[in-house]
Amino acid sequence: MIQVEKRKLDGSPKTFCLQGKVYDALFPRAVKIGFFHIHDGQDASNTPNFIRRFAEYTEINAGSLQNHSSCLRSYISFNRKMDDLPAPGVDKLLKEIVKRGFGLIVILDLENVYKPVLSKHLSKLPNLKYLGLRWTFLDSIPDSVGDLPCLQTLDVKHTNLSTLPGTFWKAKNLQHLYLNNICF
Numbered sequence: 001m002i003q004v005e006k007r008k009l010d011g012s013p014k015t016f017c018l019q020g021k022v023y024d025a026l027f028p029r030a031v032k033i034g035f036f037h038i039h040d041g042q043d044a045s046n047t048p049n050f051i052r053r054f055a056e057y058t059e060i061n062a063g064s065l066q067n068h069s070s071c072l073r074s075y076i077s078f079n080r081k082m083d084d085l086p087a088p089g090v091d092k093l094l095k096e097i098v099k100r101g102f103g104l105i106v107i108l109d110l111e112n113v114y115k116p117v118l119s120k121h122l123s124k125l126p127n128l129k130y131l132g133l134r135w136t137f138l139d140s141i142p143d144s145v146g147d148l149p150c151l152q153t154l155d156v157k158h159t160n161l162s163t164l165p166g167t168f169w170k171a172k173n174l175q176h177l178y179l180n181n182i183c184f
Helices: 020-032 089-099 120-124 143-147 166-170
Strands: 002-007 013-018 037-039 053-056 074-077 107-109 130-132 153-155 176-178
Touching: 013 020, 089 120, 120 143, 143 166
Parallel strands: 037 053, 053 074, 074 107, 107 130, 130 153, 153 176
Antiparallel strands: 002 013
16 A cells, blocks of 8 residues: 655655555556656657656656647656766756746756756746756856746755856845855
8 A cells, every 4th residue: 555655854754655556556547647757768658748746767868748738747868878078958848938937837856967058048947946957067057047037936945056157146036055065
């Protein structure tokens, strides 16, 4: 059945684990109804058009989101490829998200993506609440981060950032800031 894996300091459940048969029954159904999709670089012809959560295990590719509905709420990349070049696919992805009207996206997690290219398109995601840039080796983040009205969590831990942009202070809903070695 469903078991509590970890608890918060106050004793309430933090994470859960689905055991065997429950997982085996729920996982295919969740994929079929578009609750989430895992893109591993295989043929995407059987991908449902209605996807709310998208996880990508390959190089970031804006084309992998083609023909999907505007109901996308979260995008998580597990691309751990480290080159000497920044990941330009992120900028293309942001352009695609904005162009296709995926403005409802709430989570953008690019942890371990090597130096993702972030642009002004980031500010066109008005519902973005979580921006994960941990272990990205970024040297700077765009001023448009301060223009995200709903941003609650910014994770820039283990990056090469030494300062935050001046517009950062406009993020009125920011509740969680994860950073290290940044001077204010």
